[in-house]
Amino acid sequence: MPSEHMTNKENVMKKYIIAIAAIGFAGTAIAQELTDTDGSGAFSMEELMTAYPNITEDVFVLIDANGDGAVDADELTAAQDAGTLQ
Numbered sequence: 001m002p003s004e005h006m007t008n009k010e011n012v013m014k015k016y017i018i019a020i021a022a023i024g025f026a027g028t029a030i031a032q033e034l035t036d037t038d039g040s041g042a043f044s045m046e047e048l049m050t051a052y053p054n055i056t057e058d059v060f061v062l063i064d065a066n067g068d069g070a071v072d073a074d075e076l077t078a079a080q081d082a083g084t085l086q
């Protein structure tokens, strides 16, 4: 697994965490329908945040069972069944 890629991903994740904090200050987050915006066949953290605005990096890592940086339909279903996502 290329460390350079992971480092970049971590930087992106930190930006998301900042965005989550901003959403928190904005007040109530309203869940929206989950959409595979870029048509990749799996959900990125950004796409998950559309439906789950309060998602954190820790939660995303938990959901991304195979660690490929995206949540596919099976991983999403498993997370919903486990109560990780509600």
Ligand SMILES: [Ca+2]
Pocket: 064, 065, 066, 067, 068, 069, 070, 071, 072, 075
């Ligand atoms: Ca995955």
